[in-house]
Amino acid sequence: MGDKINLALDVRNVQGKKVTRLRSEGFVPGVVYGHGFEPTLVQAEYNVMEKAVRDAGKHTPVHLTIDGKKRISLIKDIDRDSVRARIRHVSFHAVKANEVVTAEVPIRLVGEGESAAEKAGLIVLQAIEMVEIKAKPGDLPESLELSIANLATDNDKITFADVTLPEGVEYADIDQDLELVIANVYEPAALEAANEATAGDAVAEDAEQVETAHGAETPEAATPAESK
Numbered sequence: 001m002g003d004k005i006n007l008a009l010d011v012r013n014v015q016g017k018k019v020t021r022l023r024s025e026g027f028v029p030g031v032v033y034g035h036g037f038e039p040t041l042v043q044a045e046y047n048v049m050e051k052a053v054r055d056a057g058k059h060t061p062v063h064l065t066i067d068g069k070k071r072i073s074l075i076k077d078i079d080r081d082s083v084r085a086r087i088r089h090v091s092f093h094a095v096k097a098n099e100v101v102t103a104e105v106p107i108r109l110v111g112e113g114e115s116a117a118e119k120a121g122l123i124v125l126q127a128i129e130m131v132e133i134k135a136k137p138g139d140l141p142e143s144l145e146l147s148i149a150n151l152a153t154d155n156d157k158i159t160f161a162d163v164t165l166p167e168g169v170e171y172a173d174i175d176q177d178l179e180l181v182i183a184n185v186y187e188p189a190a191l192e193a194a195n196e197a198t199a200g201d202a203v204a205e206d207a208e209q210v211e212t213a214h215g216a217e218t219p220e221a222a223t224p225a226e227s228k
Contacts, residue, residue: 007052008065009042028087032064032073034094040066042092050087053078059103061137064092072097072137095137102134102172105141109158109183111149117156117185124148125191126183131160132172139168151185158183 012029014022019029028049033039044052056062056075064071073092081088095101109126118124131144144165146158161178165171 004063005052005056005060006063006065007044007048009044011067012041012043015041023088028090030090030092032066032071032092032094034073036096037071037094042066046087049090053087053090059105059140060142061095061140062092064094074101074103074137097137100134100136101140102132103140104130104132106130106143107182108143108145109148110145111147114149116152117148117154118151120152121188122151122154123186123188123191124151124183125186128180128182133165133169134172135166135169139166141166141169146182148183151183154185154187154190156185157181 009030009032012022014029022029022043026046027043028046030042030044030049031039032042052062053075058075058078060074062073062075064073071092071094073094075090076093077089077091078087079089080086107126107129109124112118112124115124133140133144135141144163146162148158150156151158159178159182160171160176160180162182
């Protein structure tokens with residue numbers, strides 16, 4: 001676990017069209033809700049909110065202070081401007097410290113460049129980058145880290161069976177497939193051939209869709225009418 005993320009929020013008294021002016025003044029509106037909690041409209045300065053969102057994402061608990069009251073929360077939704085990607089609104093889900101919550105966390109491969117496979121010129125590709133887990137807020141990890149240092153040949157792979165979950169953490173799916181591949185090792189030539197085949201299939205599929213959409217030209221339409 002990294003440093004605790006703290007965020008002080010002010011109660012928001014404006015709604016509707018007045019929120020536009022709030023944003024123009026450099027604030028981000030938000031809402032805090034959750035089971036057993038009265039929904040509360042909140043706001044924070046843009047830079048303060050943006051840092052909390054960047055540090056926490058949707059998997060790290062945020063320790064809120066609202067008018068002196070403490071709340072533990074997870075960020076559930078971030079509304080961004082479609083053009084500039086600036087934050088427009090943030091929704092926080094308040095949880096209890098002893099409540100088991102579900103969160104999606106990243107899977108990080110560590111030891112890049114150190115494996116025998118990479119030193120031999122092989123390529124390690126990650127196939128799965130996120131996984132849903134459940135734990136109490138204080139037990140949620142920032143990520144699940146997997147070492148690739150022991151990968152040696154193009155027959156090697158990393159699956160969920162290689163993951164050691166931290167204490168107090170479980171997969172959200174109780175039937176999680178432990179044989180599901182997280183990362184594979186490839187020969188560069190084999191990977192290039194696979195990419196070319198995939199690209200070729202995509203081009204052929206696009207051409208077929210265009211032909212279907214416009215209709216194949218019939219012989220009658222293609223041949224000029226004979227002059228009498």
